[in-house]
Amino acid sequence: MKKNNKFFKYVSLFSLTSFSLHASERAYIFCYSPNEDTWQWLKNSSGDRIELEGHWKKKKFGRHSFSFFMLENVDEIYINYLQKLCMDNFGQSYYVPQPAKTSILNHSWDVFALSENKFLNAKMEIRYRFENSVFRPTDNCKIKIPYDSNRSHYLNESDIEKIVKNKIC
Numbered sequence: 627m628k629k630n631n632k633f634f635k636y637v638s639l640f641s642l643t644s645f646s647l648h649a650s651e652r653a654y655i656f657c658y659s660p661n662e663d664t665w666q667w668l669k670n671s672s673g674d675r676i677e678l679e680g681h682w683k684k685k686k687f688g689r690h691s692f693s694f695f696m697l698e699n700v701d702e703i704y705i706n707y708l709q710k711l712c713m714d715n716f717g718q719s720y721y722v723p724q725p726a727k728t729s730i731l732n733h734s735w736d737v738f739a740l741s742e743n744k745f746l747n748a749k750m751e752i753r754y755r756f757e758n759s760v761f762r763p764t765d766n767c768k769i770k771i772p773y774d775s776n777r778s779h780y781l782n783e784s785d786i787e788k789i790v791k792n793k794i795c
Contacts, residue, residue: 632714650679651679651682651695652679653678653680653682653726653727654668654676654677654725654726654728654729655667655668655675655676655677655724656713656726657713657716657722658723658773659716659717659719659720660674660719660721660722661719662719663757665720666715666716666720668708670725678695678697679697680695680697681696681698682694682736683695683696683739683742685742685783685786687787688787689754689755690753691749691752692750692751692753693734693739693755694736694739694745695725695736695738695739696740697738700740705738705740705746708723709721710740711723722749722773723738723740724736724746724748733769734751735748735749736750737750741780741795743783744780744782745780745781745782747777747780747781748779749770749773749775750770750771751769751770751771752771752790752793752795753767753768753769754768754770755769769790771789771791
């Protein structure tokens with residue numbers, strides 16, 4: 627009987643740990659300046675990089691795909707708050723908050739999303755898979771889509787498809 631209790635405790639602990647690890651993911655925030663085509667990490671008053679909880683996801687359409695970070699329990703007001711933090715810390719030209727998977731400098735240009743089809747207008751990295759590829763990194767190329775102030779503040783999948791239409795590497 628004691629062995630079963632011990633086994634149950636370990637299984638329960640492992641399950642809870644696994645669930646909490648997969649329940650949400652984190653993203654660091656950097657502030658992008660479209661005018662200068664440069665960025666800065668957003669940090670708190672202690673100098674630590676700010677992180678948000680959500681889920682990293684990938685959107686695919688045709689041979690194109692891009693990664694995005696879907697925020698948990700936030701709305702457009704929170705995105706506006708992040709934009710204000712960016713501008714307050716780095717100046718008026720740094721008004722585009724973007725997510726990063728790691729805190730190292732070589733990140734990709736992913737975007738924030740409020741839903742599966744509502745993406746913040748930002749600099750984006752679209753991956754293009756060549757015909758007959760088997761999804762190896764060498765079978766793909768990256769298309770960088772610059773931030774465009776003439777576009778809406780938020781984009782949907784069809785907006786992004788129109789932007790990358792006929793763009794290949």
